[in-house]
Amino acid sequence: MADNLFNEFEPVSSKQWKQQIQYELKGADYNETLVWESPEGIKVKPFYHGDEDIPKTENVRTTNGFSILQNIFVHDVKKSNERALDTLNRGAESIRFTIENESVSIEELMRNLPLGDTQYFFYLPFLSIDFVNRINDFASKNNANISLQIDPIGQLVRDGNWFENLDKDFDKLNTIASKTTIPFLNISSGIYQNAGANMVQQLAYTLAHVNEYFNRISNLNQPITIEIAVGTNYFFEIAKLRALRLLFNTLAKEYNHDLNCHIIATPTKRNKTLYDYNVNMLRTTTECMSAILGGADAIANLPYDALYHKDNEFGDRIARNQLLVLKHESYFDKVNNAADGAYYIESLTEQLAEKALLLFKDIEANGGLITQLIEGNIQKKISESATKEQELFDSGKEVLLGTNKYLNKNDKMKHDLELYPFVKQNPRKTLITPIIEKRLAEKLEQERLSQEA
Structure with a gap:
């Protein structure tokens, strides 16, 4: 029926569209008037057509849906366990625990939590073979779906120093790789976006980040988790996630690594604001939509008040409900790979991947990411x-x-700050200059705070 319907219309070529547009411009230059260039050097056209915009790259294999991920910082094990149970009962589908020391009892933390289908991530900002073995043993004995998130290179990028040093850190990773059956490797690439890198840089640095591990870990047979921050450029961000998966799969084949990456997406902090903070909910909604359509496996939404409030039930509930609305009321879980066949997104995916691959090759030719x-x-x-x-x-x-x-000049925030929302200075001796996350609005907000009565 669709074929018969469309056969009633004569096909219109890309050339015919351009001619009509040029006529309507009444002498104005087509390229100067309608074509704009992104910070990545990608020229965005006013229309895309099957004549010239069908991608030459292979189809991007994305996921069969996304899970709603709840972040929980483990300070009190009993309270963290109770919070995990509560959030799972209220819509969360997977949990990420951040554990800062190895004295935490895994058995107590996981008590009465549903195992098997529910996925748990353990983000570890330290490197301990014994603690990893304890988690691996628990997962094996209880048939638990657990992935660790360990990233010494991410530690170097963020802190300026290794956990110990390059050799010792990778010796431990190789030991973990040979003895552990659960996934353990994480690529913390969100910091590149939050620090201000453009999309080509984000993709290239992430790929170089992965490549360092492929080169330095000899028995890497587990899936890799990639964390990525999603910004507000809606269609570009969809294409960015698709390009990331395409690039990862291309690189992994070179190492005979046939396991797909697991992408966790989180809205960026870079465009979030203190003043008129409710607008943050609008920003995170579109960013989560980009993540879903781009093929993220899990999404951990950013609470609207995360910049200035400590973790709180209301902020977490709103953030979780945004994803629940997208999933169950907007039906974002009903169509797989919804962006497939959209010429604009396919073209952006291809161009971002090609430009990132060129930058990646340049990084590798000059010694690699480290x-x-x-x-x-x-x-x-x-x-x-x-x-x-x-x-x-x-x-x-x-x-x-x-x-x-x-802006609302009557908006006051000075007495509502529970957290320091600006770049923190911590002068110390480091191996490298750390990459620092910074929001666009920081300077303006500091000026406004200083003027509040």
Whole structure:
């Protein structure tokens, strides 16, 4: 029936569309008027057509749905266990525990929690073979679906130092790889976006990050988790996640690693604001939508008040409910790979992947990610990209509503801050200059806070 319907219309070629558009422009230049260029150097056209925009790359294999991930910081084991049970009963589908020391009892933390189908992530900002073995033993004995998140390179990027040093950290990772059956490796790539890297840089640095582990871990037979931050450029962010999976699969084949990556997406902090903070809910909603359509396996939403409030039940509930609405009321879980066949998104995916692959090859030709971090080149490139974006925000060309446009001058925040929402200074000796996450609105917000009565 569809074929018969469309056969009633004559096909219109890309050339015919351009001719009609040029006629309607009444002499104005097509490229100057309608084509714009992204910070990544991608020229975005006013329309896309099957004549010239069908991708040359292979189809991107994405996921069969996404799970709603709840973050829980483990300070009190009993309370963390109770909170996990409560959030699972109220819509969360997987849990990520952040554990800061190895004295935590895994048995107590997991008491009465549903095992088997429910997935649990253990984010470990330390490196301990004994603790990993304890978690691995628990998972084996209880048939628990547990993935660890260990990332020494991410530690270096964020902190400026290894857990111990390069050799000892990778010796431990190789030991873990040979003795552990559960996934243990995590790529903390969200920091690149939150620090101001453009999308090509984010993809290339993430790929180089993965490649360091492929090169240095000899018995890597477990799936890899990649954490990524999602920004507000809706269609570009969909394409970014698709390009990431495409690039990972391409790289993994070179190492005969046939296990797909598990992508965890979280809304970026870079565009979030203190003032008119309810707008953060709108930003995170579109960012979660991009993550879903881009093929993220799990999404951990960012509470609207995460910048200035400690973890609280209301903020977590709202963040979780945003995902529940998208999943169960907007039916985002009913269609797999919804972006397939959209010429615009397919074209963006291909261009982002190609540009990121070129940058990745350049990084590898110059020693790889770790060498480039030690030499300061990665930090320099991110700083340059972040400065350009900051200048656009400061000039008003990049808009954050309620902050640099349509702001409410009566909005007061000084007495509502439970957390320090700006870059924290911690001078110390480090191996490399750490990559620092920074929000666009920080300077403006500090000025407004200083002027509050």
